[in-house]
Each structure stands twice: as structure tokens, then as C-alpha cells.
Amino acid sequence: MTSDALILRAVFDAALRSALPDGKFDGRLPPRPKGRTIVLGAGKASARMAAAFEEAWAAAGGACEGLVVTRYGHAVPTRSIEIVEAAHPVPDEAGLQAAGRILELAREAGPDDLVVCLISGGASALLSLPAEGITFADKQALNRALLKSGAPIGEMNLVRKSLSAIKGGRLAAAVKPAQIVTYLISDVPGDDPSSIGSGPTIPERIDPQTALSILRKYNIDVPAHVVKAIEANAVDDAASGGEAHMLATPKMALDAAAAKARELGLTPLILGDAIEGEAREAGRVMAGIARSSMMYGEPVKAPCVLLSGGETTVTVRGSGRGGRNVEFLLALALELRDESKISAIACDTDGIDGSEDNAGAWFDAAMFDIAREKGIDLDAHLANNDGYSAFAALDRLIVTGPTLTNVNDFRCILIRP
Numbered sequence: 001m002t003s004d005a006l007i008l009r010a011v012f013d014a015a016l017r018s019a020l021p022d023g024k025f026d027g028r029l030p031p032r033p034k035g036r037t038i039v040l041g042a043g044k045a046s047a048r049m050a051a052a053f054e055e056a057w058a059a060a061g062g063a064c065e066g067l068v069v070t071r072y073g074h075a076v077p078t079r080s081i082e083i084v085e086a087a088h089p090v091p092d093e094a095g096l097q098a099a100g101r102i103l104e105l106a107r108e109a110g111p112d113d114l115v116v117c118l119i120s121g122g123a124s125a126l127l128s129l130p131a132e133g134i135t136f137a138d139k140q141a142l143n144r145a146l147l148k149s150g151a152p153i154g155e156m157n158l159v160r161k162s163l164s165a166i167k168g169g170r171l172a173a174a175v176k177p178a179q180i181v182t183y184l185i186s187d188v189p190g191d192d193p194s195s196i197g198s199g200p201t202i203p204e205r206i207d208p209q210t211a212l213s214i215l216r217k218y219n220i221d222v223p224a225h226v227v228k229a230i231e232a233n234a235v236d237d238a239a240s241g242g243e244a245h246m247l248a249t250p251k252m253a254l255d256a257a258a259a260k261a262r263e264l265g266l267t268p269l270i271l272g273d274a275i276e277g278e279a280r281e282a283g284r285v286m287a288g289i290a291r292s293s294m295m296y297g298e299p300v301k302a303p304c305v306l307l308s309g310g311e312t313t314v315t316v317r318g319s320g321r322g323g324r325n326v327e328f329l330l331a332l333a334l335e336l337r338d339e340s341k342i343s344a345i346a347c348d349t350d351g352i353d354g355s356e357d358n359a360g361a362w363f364d365a366a367m368f369d370i371a372r373e374k375g376i377d378l379d380a381h382l383a384n385n386d387g388y389s390a391f392a393a394l395d396r397l398i399v400t401g402p403t404l405t406n407v408n409d410f411r412c413i414l415i416r417p
Contacts, residue, residue: 004364004414007264008345011257011412018256019248019349019405021049021185025056028245030181032062035112038178039066039081039171040102040171041125043120043197044088044350045185046070049247050081050118050406053183055220067105068118068190069098069126071350074402090143091128091398096136099129103166109178113403117171117180121187121350121406123197124157125407129165139163142220149218150315152276153188157165158199162211162230164230168194169203172241180242182224186249187350189274189310193244208233217361234339245392249273250407253349257412262306266414269293269300275310275411277322280382282312283331290332290342290413302341306413318384323354326387332413333363334378341416347398350406354388359400360410 037057047070057064058079066081072079073089076281086095109115131138146156161168172180180201188195194202208231215222250273258268271289275282286306293300300306312324336342339379347353347360371378371394381390391397 002364002366005362007416008343008362010264010413011260012345012347012410014260014381015257015410016349016403016405019253019407021045021184021247021405022341023052024054024247029056029060030179030215030243032060032112033112033114033179035110035114037062037114037116038105038109039064039068039116039118040105041068041118042070042102042123043185044071044074044122044406045120045404046118047074047076047078047083049120049183049185050083051076053116053118054079054081064116067098067102069095069102071122071126073401074404076404077164086126088122088125089147091125091136092142095126095128099127102127102284103129103174105169106171106174109175111177112297113178114155115175115178115180117182117201119182119197119200121197121408123200124160124167125166127166127197127200129333131163131165131229131233133232133287134163134226136214138223138226142222145220146218147222148316150215150219150278150313152313153311155197156215157195158206159211159214161198161204161206161213162208162233164198167198168206169199169201170183171200182242182244183247184244185247185405185407189276189407191246191249202244234316237411241387248333248405248407253407253410254309257307257410265303267300267304269304271306271308273309275308275312277312280331281316283311284335286411286413287332287335290415291335291339294339294341294415302415303416304415306415308411311408312404314385316385319386321386322356322388323348325353326391326410327385328383329361329363330378330387330390333367334382337368342413343400344411344413346409349403349408349410351400351403356388357399358388358397359403360398361387361396362398363396366383367394367396
């Protein structure tokens with residue numbers, strides 16, 4: 001790897017380390033209950049969260065039991081909390097069964113029990129328990145349509161809540177009268193607890209017509225029985241969601257990346273942790289900011305890094321091979337193809353960008369010479385939504401495997417003087 005690549009990877013790794021739950025329960029544990037401590041959870045980081053909670057709870061003299069569902073390949077060893085794996089982003093039968101068991105465990109909790117909920121990004125798809133009148137196949141079909149629509153994550157999660165028997169505070173309602181406390185790792189802009197994993201323990205009143213209007217907005221066909229079920233699936237906002245604690249957020253990860261950049265002699269500028277919109281358009285905008293920094297020292301003077309997070313979207317018109325990070329990065333690179341002093345990395349912090357095996361990718365100026373030598377048409381790859389194949393052929397993919405956390409996307413642009 002080049003020196004630029006090593007710097008980009010070091011800054012990314014610093015962000016990842018800051019987002020792990022290890023040691024983050026210290027000083028945040030609730031009092032031990034008279035009865036049982038039941039741990040329930042879902043998300044890409046939930047297994048690692050369960051292991052970290054077990055360690056902290058045992059150190060405080062407590063015992064616990066429970067069930068957590070995570071994405072395939074994201075399980076870790078635990079002592080007494082059962083870990084189940086299921087599909088993401090399109091739910092499968094394993095997720096359906098796990099969600100049903102989690103809801104039953106919540107209903108079993110008594111007034112002397114403590115229910116600890118561990119929620120991270122990905123929980124929305126993993127807790128796939130349909131509301132009455134909606135089939136599992138209905139939920140799968142609508143999830144696929146939403147993923148291809150270009151809808152932002154906030155709109156997708158609102159629809160998912162309206163289809164669910166467990167999200168939008170319904171899990172908290174099932175726990176009553178037991179005490180409940182929720183720990184979260186945020187993957188959403190603004191860190192709204194009700195949006196993380198569609199807020200299973202965060203009571204929220206949602207107008208069913210809002211969900212239906214989103215589906216109409218993206219021309220998604222909704223069967224009449226699903227419309228009826230959504231309209232009947234009202235949310236009771238009287239249930240208490242208890243305490244909620246944020247263990248890691250996108251901003252925390254960006255702060256850790258900025259600290260690493262300073263350690264490496266670079267001036268960091270955080271552009272925001274909630275960048276949204278079409279991935280390729282975001283790439284073009286970021287290219288303009290990077291070029292301004294290189295030419296004029298504004299908004300920051302080189303040597304520097306521009307850091308950002310959030311979750312962009314891709315409206316799939318081509319093959320769709322790859323995710324939003326490689327789409328962003330390819331658009332950024334093409335805008336900067338004549339600049340020799342700029343390189344960049346873009347990755348999903350969960351280790352999976354889209355549906356392939358990579359977290360994301362990186363580029364530097366040398367990439368374009370390699371592309372010419374190999375006859376790779378990068379513009380055609382972008383037009384085909386196929387950043388993955390382009391970066392794979394250029395040996396520029398970042399492959400981490402499951403990181404066991406998820407604080408959304410991470411982007412770093414390195415500018416040399």
C-alpha cells in the first residue's frame with residue numbers, strides 16, 4: 001500500500017475502534033434488580049454489545065440471560081446470552097423466529113425484573129415480526145422495493161415501523177411492568193433513538209397515512225390488505241421506554257478519526273456526521289470542497305483531511321453491484337482525476353458496503369494510470385452503479401470482514417500541499 005493508503009486506513013481504523021462497545025458500559029449500569037436481568041437486542045453490533053454487557057454486569061456481581069439477533073457472520077462468544085444470526089438487509093425466516101422469541105421474552109418479564117435492550121443499526125431488518133394482517137412475504141417485498149427506491153433511511157424506517165409488531169416502541173410496551181433500559185450504537189443522522197433500528201423501545205405515535213404516502217412517493221405497489229393492516233397498526237405512545245444511553249455515535253467516530261489525523265501531522269476538518277442525498281452527487285460536492293482546500297487553503301489548508309459521515313443513497317439504474325460508499329468514491333475520484341495530491345477512502349463502518357464483501361474502497365492518483373493500462377472505463381462503471389467491479393480490478397477495495405459495530409458511513413479525503 002502507498003503512504004497515502006496507510007494514512008487513510010489508519011484514520012478509518014481509529015474511527016472503528018472508537019465505535020466498539022467494549023468498556024462503554026462502565027458507569028452506566030442500572031441497579032441490580034430483585035428479579036431476573038433479561039437482555040434482549042438486535043443489530044449488527046448487538047452480539048459484541050451483549051458480550052461487553054455480560055462482562056460489565058458480571059464484574060458488578062450480576063447474572064443475566066436473554067436473546068440477541070445479529071447479522072450472519074456477526075456473532076461472538078457469550079456466556080449466558082443466546083446469539084442468533086439472521087439476514088440483513090432483507091429479512092429471512094431466522095429473523096422472524098428470533099423476533100417472535102424476543103417479544104415473548106419481553107412479555108414474560110415481571111415487575112421485579114430488569115430488561116436490558118441492546119440496539120444498533122440493522123435491528124430494523126433483523127426484528128422482522130409483521131403486524132397483524134401482514135405476511136412475512138409482504139414485508140420482504142416492501143423491504144426490497146424500498147432498498148431500490150433511493151429512499152433515505154429515515155423514510156425506510158418509518159415504513160418498517162408501520163409494518164411491525166415490535167418496532168416503534170412496541171417492544172417497550174410488551175415489557176411493562178418490568179423496568180427497561182436501552183443501550184444504543186447509533187447509525188442514523190442526529191442520533192435520534194427512535195430512528196436507531198426503528199426504535200423498538202422508544203414509544204412513538206406514527207400516522208399510518210405518512211407511511212403510505214412514502215410508499216406512494218416512490219411508486220411502490222402496496223396490496224390492499226397491507227394498506228388496511230398499516231392503517232390498523234396504531235402506536236400507543238403511553239408506554240414508557242425507560243432510560244436510553246448512547247454508547248457510540250458517528251460524531252464520536254469522526255472525533256476519534258480527527259484525533260488520529262492530528263497525531264499524523266494533518267489538520268482535520270469534520271464536514272458533518274449526517275451527510276445524505278445521492279451518493280454520486282455527494283461525491284461531486286466533496287470534490288469541489290477538496291479542490292478549494294488544495295488551491296486556496298479554504299475551508300482548511302493542506303496537509304489536511306476532510307472527514308464526514310452519514311448515509312447517502314443510490315438510486316439503482318444499472319447493475320447495482322456495489323454500495324453507496326464505492327458509488328460516492330468513484331464519483332469523487334472522477335471529479336478529481338486530474339489532481340495528483342488528493343486521495344480518499346469511503347467505507348461502511350459495519351464492514352459491508354451494499355451486498356458485496358467489502359467495507360468500501362480507496363483511491364489515489366495512480367489509480368487512473370492503472371485503469372488506462374487495463375482498459376477500465378471508470379465513467380461506464382459509475383453509470384452502471386458498479387463501483388465494486390472497478391475498485392476490485394484496480395486493487396483498491398477495503399475488506400475488513402464484520403467489524404461488530406455500526407456507526408454508518410465513514411469518508412476521509414486526504415489533501416497534500
